[in-house]
Amino acid sequence: MKLTVWTYEGPPHVGAMRVATGMKGLHYVLHAPQGDTYADLLFTMIERRDHRPPVTYTTFEGRDLGEDTAGIFKKTCQGAYDRFRPQALIVGASCTAELIQDDPGGLAGAMDIPVPVVALELPSYQRKEIFGTDETFYQLVRHLAQPMKKTPEVTANLIGPLALGFRHRDDIQEVKGLLCEMGISINVVAPFDATPKDLTMLGQGHINILMYPEHAEAAARHMERTLGIPYTKTVPIGVGATHDFIAEVAGICGVVPKADLSRLRQPWWAKSVDSTYLTGKRVFLFGDATHVRTAARIARDEMGFDVVGLGCYNREFARSIRTLGKEFGIEALITDDYLDVEKAIEEAAPEMILGTQMERHIGKRLGIPCAVISAPVHVQDFPARYAPQMGWEGANVIFDTWVHPLVMGLEEHLLTMFREDFEFHDAAGPSHHGTPAPKPVGVAPAPVRAIGAVMVWRADAETELKKIPFFARGKARRNTEKFAANQGLQEVSIDTLYEARAHYAR
Amino acid sequence: MNHSARITARTCRDAPVLRQRGQREVFCGLTGIIWLHRKMQDAFFLVVGSRTCAHLLQSAAGVMIFAEPRFGTAILEEGDLAGMADAHDELDREVARLLDRRPDIRQLFLVGSCPSEVIKLDLARAAERLTQVYAPRVRVLNYSGSGIETTFTQGEDACLASMVPALPASDMRELLLVGALPEVVEDQAISLLGKMGVGPIRVLPAPRSAEMPGVGPNTVFACLQPFLGTTVAALQNRGARMIRAPFPFGEEGTTLWLKAIANEFSVDDATFERVTVAPRTRARTAITNASAVLRGKSIFFMPDSQLEIPLTRFLVRECGMEAIEIGQPYIHKGLVDPDLDLIPAGPVISEGQDVDLQLDRIRAVRPDLTVCGLGLANPLEAEGLTTKWAIELVFTPVHFYEQAGDLAGLFSRPLRRRDLLKPEAAGPFPETHAVAR
Numbered sequence: 033m034k035l036t037v038w039t040y041e042g043p044p045h046v047g048a049m050r051v052a053t054g055m056k057g058l059h060y061v062l063h064a065p066q067g068d069t070y071a072d073l074l075f076t077m078i079e080r081r082d083h084r085p086p087v088t089y090t091t092f093e094g095r096d097l098g099e100d101t102a103g104i105f106k107k108t109c110q111g112a113y114d115r116f117r118p119q120a121l122i123v124g125a126s127c128t129a130e131l132i133q134d135d136p137g138g139l140a141g142a143m144d145i146p147v148p149v150v151a152l153e154l155p156s157y158q159r160k161e162i163f164g165t166d167e168t169f170y171q172l173v174r175h176l177a178q179p180m181k182k183t184p185e186v187t188a189n190l191i192g193p194l195a196l197g198f199r200h201r202d203d204i205q206e207v208k209g210l211l212c213e214m215g216i217s218i219n220v221v222a223p224f225d226a227t228p229k230d231l232t233m234l235g236q237g238h239i240n241i242l243m244y245p246e247h248a249e250a251a252a253r254h255m256e257r258t259l260g261i262p263y264t265k266t267v268p269i270g271v272g273a274t275h276d277f278i279a280e281v282a283g284i285c286g287v288v289p290k291a292d293l294s295r296l297r298q299p300w301w302a303k304s305v306d307s308t309y310l311t312g313k314r315v316f317l318f319g320d321a322t323h324v325r326t327a328a329r330i331a332r333d334e335m336g337f338d339v340v341g342l343g344c345y346n347r348e349f350a351r352s353i354r355t356l357g358k359e360f361g362i363e364a365l366i367t368d369d370y371l372d373v374e375k376a377i378e379e380a381a382p383e384m385i386l387g388t389q390m391e392r393h394i395g396k397r398l399g400i401p402c403a404v405i406s407a408p409v410h411v412q413d414f415p416a417r418y419a420p421q422m423g424w425e426g427a428n429v430i431f432d433t434w435v436h437p438l439v440m441g442l443e444e445h446l447l448t449m450f451r452e453d454f455e456f457h458d459a460a461g462p463s464h465h466g467t468p469a470p471k472p473v474g475v476a477p478a479p480v481r482a483i484g485a486v487m488v489w490r491a492d493a494e495t496e497l498k499k500i501p502f503f504a505r506g507k508a509r510r511n512t513e514k515f516a517a518n519q520g521l522q523e524v525s526i527d528t529l530y531e532a533r534a535h536y537a538r
Numbered sequence: 539m540n541h542s543a544r545i546t547a548r549t550c551r552d553a554p555v556l557r558q559r560g561q562r563e564v565f566c567g568l569t570g571i572i573w574l575h576r577k578m579q580d581a582f583f584l585v586v587g588s589r590t591c592a593h594l595l596q597s598a599a600g601v602m603i604f605a606e607p608r609f610g611t612a613i614l615e616e617g618d619l620a621g622m623a624d625a626h627d628e629l630d631r632e633v634a635r636l637l638d639r640r641p642d643i644r645q646l647f648l649v650g651s652c653p654s655e656v657i658k659l660d661l662a663r664a665a666e667r668l669t670q671v672y673a674p675r676v677r678v679l680n681y682s683g684s685g686i687e688t689t690f691t692q693g694e695d696a697c698l699a700s701m702v703p704a705l706p707a708s709d710m711r712e713l714l715l716v717g718a719l720p721e722v723v724e725d726q727a728i729s730l731l732g733k734m735g736v737g738p739i740r741v742l743p744a745p746r747s748a749e750m751p752g753v754g755p756n757t758v759f760a761c762l763q764p765f766l767g768t769t770v771a772a773l774q775n776r777g778a779r780m781i782r783a784p785f786p787f788g789e790e791g792t793t794l795w796l797k798a799i800a801n802e803f804s805v806d807d808a809t810f811e812r813v814t815v816a817p818r819t820r821a822r823t824a825i826t827n828a829s830a831v832l833r834g835k836s837i838f839f840m841p842d843s844q845l846e847i848p849l850t851r852f853l854v855r856e857c858g859m860e861a862i863e864i865g866q867p868y869i870h871k872g873l874v875d876p877d878l879d880l881i882p883a884g885p886v887i888s889e890g891q892d893v894d895l896q897l898d899r900i901r902a903v904r905p906d907l908t909v910c911g912l913g914l915a916n917p918l919e920a921e922g923l924t925t926k927w928a929i930e931l932v933f934t935p936v937h938f939y940e941q942a943g944d945l946a947g948l949f950s951r952p953l954r955r956r957d958l959l960k961p962e963a964a965g966p967f968p969e970t971h972a973v974a975r
């Protein structure tokens with residue numbers, strides 16, 4: 033038993049829903065109580081989908097238990113087939129139905145349903161949403177994809193994009209463009225918008241572009257083994273990674289690596305002098321492994337940031353993220369407990385967080401700007417405009433998105449010069465944001481957080497502290513207190529403040 | 539002569555009820571925690587359930603309240619399912635940790651879920667055991683919010699009902715208002731009744747456990763919400779007596795509700811008139827303004843919040859709408875009869891749901907406004923229908939005179955918006971417009 037308040041991942045059947053909802057012509061019959069239908073709103077509200085997810089729930093009740101819940105499942109399954117006439121069905125159980133052991137797969141298999149029925153075994157009490165996506169897609173591919181003659185021209189399958197993904201819609205477009213430059217066309221994109229019939233054609237492709245390892249690695253491996261289709265290991269998020277991706281694809285397919293860089297602006301934007309202020313900005317990265325891995329490289333090599341913390345919530349990728357952490361000289365945080373993440377961020381005191389919607393809230397509480405780089409995301413992370421993360425345009429988008437929460441370069445200098453001006457004062461926050469700068473939370477901290485003795489600030493030190501621009505003040509306060517504590521002091525004077533500053537100067 | 543109920547029914551009270559059994563598309567009772575935990579400020583709601591339960595709470599809350607909330611889910615893991623003794627030990631350990639971290643908690647609700655009920659984890663026993671450990675500082679209660687036993691607002695009913703046996707006994711002649719309402723609304727009710735000389739007035743649930751009301755044979759109570767059937771029965775068991783009235787939505791509902799209480803407390807007509815005349819007039823004006831676009835429009839309620847019957851009464855009688863179907867997850871006749879009495883026969887009354895068949899009916903009649911859950915709203919909008927999310931009715935202050943205009947506004951806004959947006963922007967969306975394309 034584990035007490036959980038907010039979760040990064042839903043249960044595994046929500047992962048299966050993300051695959052089913054991303055596809056067309058597939059229907060999911062889920063043995064589940066009525067409350068589990070809440071999951072529909074994730075798709076219709078957060079992603080603004082204009083169709084119901086293709087899911088029929090049995091919604092059995094307490095009084096059905098010990099009666100004929102299996103009968104309810106069969107009736108629902110038949111009804112769903114008759115009404116929706118899908119090309120294939122997936123069937124499975126939610127956490128509650130798993131306990132009553134009706135075996136939806138066996139029941140549906142014994143029925144006279146004239147289309148492929150794929151049974152899902154998703155252990156709800158051990159695994160989570162991302163496992164559900166990967167496993168569901170794998171099972172679909174395993175049942176539907178066949179060895180077949182390759183297309184005469186070089187074609188690629190794009191695998192991994194699905195419903196409720198962070199910018200999947202636009203990443204597909206961008207990756208298609210990259211491949212097109214090299215004369216590679218598309219065989220199948222899946223699960224996104226694919227039908228079960230499309231999945232039967234996967235075997236024609238020459239290469240699998242594994243866009244999101246979280247959602248399609250099992251399928252990629254399976255196809256490599258059984259269909260002889262190699263898959264890419266580089267995820268083209270960031271300029272360097274996109275170059276590597278092109279080289280990798282060219283190598284696998286035996287084509288000339290080619291890139292049209294005419295739309296790529298990120299390198300110049302990062303180099304131009306206004307961006308000088310980005311130098312050494314201390315950032316904390318948290319999200320799914322793939323996005324954290326790519327973001328870490330961008331942060332260090334393409335933005336000139338200092339990565340002071342990183343981690344992921346999906347344990348399946350723990351080892352690779354730990355290795356990444358070593359490369360950056362930090363210990364990676366692998367956890368799905370947002371309180372741990374909050375604590376780690378508080379301790380690292382970064383100037384910016386690159387995270388999920390959870391870190392956005394953590395940032396709000398701690399008064400640290402945050403840009404979103406990974407699912408889980410909320411409605412504002414499904415923009416109407418084209419906003420990919422992958423490829424050249426993705427690099428441009430990421431530059432803009434990461435810089436947006438920060439105070440702009442010139443503005444930062446002006447704030448320092450005029451910091452005591454009554455109108456142009458720092459508490460007004462970045463001028464391009466309507467709201468005042470976030471302040472550290474005034475909420476009384478939970479007792480659990482009250483660690484160590486309280487440091488007393490002398491009035492003159494406090495006044496001096498106020499002269500430090502707001503975006504650096506929190507860090508200055510914490511560093512000074514840490515420094516003072518290390519010196520065995522109970523009080524902070526102006527001298528302590530400046531000694532600490534000298535101590536931490538970089 | 540045809541004596542069938544359909545022909546002879548004059549009000550919806552005697553109308554036949556359409557019952558279908560198929561997929562339901564309603565939240566489970568856990569959802570009530572989202573508003574209950576705001577209302578009871580020293581209570582913590584500990585769901586004993588699965589990752590699904592935690593995810594439901596998070597999704598229904600929309601991550602609106604990200605500050606460490608006073609609810610959480612003790613997620614059952616593989617090990618807990620194996621041996622029962624373990625699960626109780628684990629629960630004790632989690633509770634100990636929680637109460638240690640949150641010394642401000644005075645009431646702890648162990649909330650049952652589908653998984654905890656299917657494995658027959660006895661939370662009543664756990665609550666008793668834990669009460670002995672933590673009394674008098676913390677009282678531990680338990681109720682079911684599971685989807686196999688409760689729908690949506692039924693969770694509040696189960697919660698309040700679980701509190702009743704623990705209320706102190708009282709012989710005082712007191713008025714008890716039952717139902718968790720936003721403070722602003724509750725204050726209005728108390729102030730109006732106070733001005734008539736009705737009192738003392740207590741509320742269930744009280745914002746803090748120390749203020750919990752007493753109950754006994756001299757207690758009379760009035761419900762603020764129509765979904766509190768179990769709580770009503772529990773209070774009656776303690777000897778309290780219910781004042782029956784339509785629910786206080788709109789000017790008419792509020793007046794009838796107040797009047798029923800006024801009669802119980804022998805308030806004379808002149809006093810009643812004096813206290814209510816100004817807010818009544820204000821409410822009428824506000825409704826008239828807000829309901830202009832509602833007049834003559836048709837409305838279809840999918841089963842959701844249990845407020846469907848009293849709201850239909852308000853929309854039909856005070857806003858001039860025509861009801862096509864009033865769906866509810868279940869009907870508690872004893873509570874909603876006074877409202878049903880006021881709705882002229884005509885609309886289909888349905889209980890339970892087969893969502894696909896119900897959507898077929900909606901597509902056939904194409905109502906001007908459909909009240910539905912969040913999972914269905916955008917898909918129906920994309921089909922060119924106009925919708926109102928039911929959940930907003932539970933989260934927004936909508937009771938009593940001063941909110942009557944806002945209540946009408948909740949329904950009129952989607953219609954006004956449809957008229958504001960130019961046709962090409964407002965849909966219906968062509969097939970190719972889907973997000974995923």
Ligand code: SF4
Nearest residue numbers: 067566591651652685
């Ligand atoms: S329906 Fe049951 S399993 Fe699903 S969220 Fe509600 S209580 Fe949990």
